Every structure is written in structure tokens, then in C-alpha cells.
Amino acid sequence: MFTCDSCEVIGCRKGEYEDAPKNCPIREEGVCAEAREEYEKENIKKFIDGTMQLENKGRGQLSRIEETIEFCKIMGYKKIGVAFCIGLKKEAKTFVKILKDNGFEVSSVICKNGSIDKNELILNDEDRKDRLEISCNPIGQAMLLNKEETEFNIALGLCVGHDSLFFKYVKAPATALVVKDRVLAHNPIGALYCAHSFYRKRFKK
Known part of the structure; x- marks a missing residue:
């Protein structure tokens, strides 16, 4: 090991x-x-x-956004895909505008695409059985961007596991701009900085 x-x-x-x-x-x-x-x-x-x-x-x-833009320019990419979480729609709209302002063609796909009912996917969840709740669809995000033939893809705020499926199914190279952390304003490394103080007991099992 x-x-x-x-x-x-x-x-x-x-x-x-x-x-x-x-x-x-x-x-x-x-x-x-x-x-x-x-x-x-x-x-x-x-x-x-x-x-x-x-x-x-x-x-x-350069900030991460600037680095991402610069990398796409270095590589000569023209068509960019953005797979984003519905909870960061406002940020996604701002980011897509920035990409377009820098000369890129952008295809963005929200996580709720396809409107798949969670009841169709989840096993043995009696609490959710009689109410409609739309599931995230990271495989759909990947497939839709594949259909668009994007040259480079950017994940923005996808949940843990959903991002894994997105990266598994998307064909063009991909990177993560934002990772989901609802507690720490999408800054998960903050918990590591506090691992020996505030988060010490929470991490120790």
C-alpha cells in the first residue's frame, strides 16, 4: 500500500x-x-x-476560473460544456456569461434534466414513496454534453457521487470548478484546516 x-x-x-x-x-x-x-x-x-x-x-x-479559461484557450477549445447543480444556478449563469465573453460556445446542463422521479431509482424508502421528488441526473448531463460534442467539460457544484457518475460517462476531458459543500460554502478544504481544532471530534470515529 x-x-x-x-x-x-x-x-x-x-x-x-x-x-x-x-x-x-x-x-x-x-x-x-x-x-x-x-x-x-x-x-x-x-x-x-x-x-x-x-x-x-x-x-x-490566476484564479481557478481564469486558469480554466486560459487552459481552454491554450488547447484551442471552442465548445465548452458546463454541468451544474440547480442549487448553483445563479453562479452557473454568471460563469457561462464569463465563458461566452471570452469567446467560447457554451452548452450548459442542469442536474435535474430528464425529470426522473426518485421513486424510480431509490429502493425501500417509504417516506418518499407517495411524493414526487426529482432526482439529479448526472449520467444525463454527461450524455447530453456528449451529444453536443463539447471539447471540454466543467462540473459546477455536483454532489458527491453524482460528480463521479458524470466523470465516468462524459467523453471529453473534464474538470471540476466547484465541489459541493453545503456547510462550508463549497469550500471543503476549510474542514481540513480545522481538523485539529473545531472538527477534531467530528472526524474521529
């Missing part, structure tokens, strides 16, 4: 592995070689080169 989180050597940063732990990923030579070969594929090479251009250009100077 790999334990990079607790490594004190971090030899990978400089390519020095003499003192690397026995379970250091570098010892998985077959996997490392296979991954390296993937970067030689033309489409992957272009993609990773774009990420490096963005890193050199925007490190510490």
Missing part, C-alpha cells in the same frame, strides 16, 4: 530515490514505465503540454 501522504523524503520532487521508503511508487517500475508511454501519445502529449504552459503562465497569479 502506498503512503505518500506520510513520506518525509519526497525524493520524487527532485528525482532522488536513494532514501525512498520500500513502498515508494517509484519501485513500481512497470507502472511507471506504462504511464510514461502514455505521455507519448499525441493527444496526451498535447494535453500535458497545455497543463505545463498554464502552470508556467498562471502560477500564483
Whole structure:
């Protein structure tokens, strides 16, 4: 099992592995070689080169939104897909306008697309049995954006699990601009900053 989180050597940063732990990923030579070969594929090479251009250009100077826009420009993308949560519709509208103002064609799909009744999906939920409640449809979001032939897709506020299904089914490359955290104003890392104080007892089971 790999334990990079607790490594004190971090030899990978400089390519020095003499003192690397026995379970250091570098010892998985077959996997490392296979991954390296993937970067030689033309489409992957272009993609990773774009990420490096963005890193050199925007490190510490561009917001996540600006980085996303700049990356799309570097890659030459024209048609962008936005899959958003209904709870962030206002933010999605603002973001789509920003993308359009930067010259992109944008197709946006809300999470409630398709109007699927939760009763059709959920098992053994007697409390919900007799009332209509529309389910989120991340697979539908992915399929609709696939149909639109978007070149790059952006998830905005999808719930945990829903985002997983969206990324699983969407065909074009995708990134997350906002992740859902209703308690911390969609800033989940805030809980990590408080993991040794306010959130300590809540995290310790």
C-alpha cells in the first residue's frame, strides 16, 4: 500500500530515490514505465503540454476560473460544456456569461434534466414513496454534453457521487470548478484546516 501522504523524503520532487521508503511508487517500475508511454501519445502529449504552459503562465497569479479559461484557450477549445447543480444556478449563469465573453460556445446542463422521479431509482424508502421528488441526473448531463460534442467539460457544484457518475460517462476531458459543500460554502478544504481544532471530534470515529 502506498503512503505518500506520510513520506518525509519526497525524493520524487527532485528525482532522488536513494532514501525512498520500500513502498515508494517509484519501485513500481512497470507502472511507471506504462504511464510514461502514455505521455507519448499525441493527444496526451498535447494535453500535458497545455497543463505545463498554464502552470508556467498562471502560477500564483490566476484564479481557478481564469486558469480554466486560459487552459481552454491554450488547447484551442471552442465548445465548452458546463454541468451544474440547480442549487448553483445563479453562479452557473454568471460563469457561462464569463465563458461566452471570452469567446467560447457554451452548452450548459442542469442536474435535474430528464425529470426522473426518485421513486424510480431509490429502493425501500417509504417516506418518499407517495411524493414526487426529482432526482439529479448526472449520467444525463454527461450524455447530453456528449451529444453536443463539447471539447471540454466543467462540473459546477455536483454532489458527491453524482460528480463521479458524470466523470465516468462524459467523453471529453473534464474538470471540476466547484465541489459541493453545503456547510462550508463549497469550500471543503476549510474542514481540513480545522481538523485539529473545531472538527477534531467530528472526524474521529
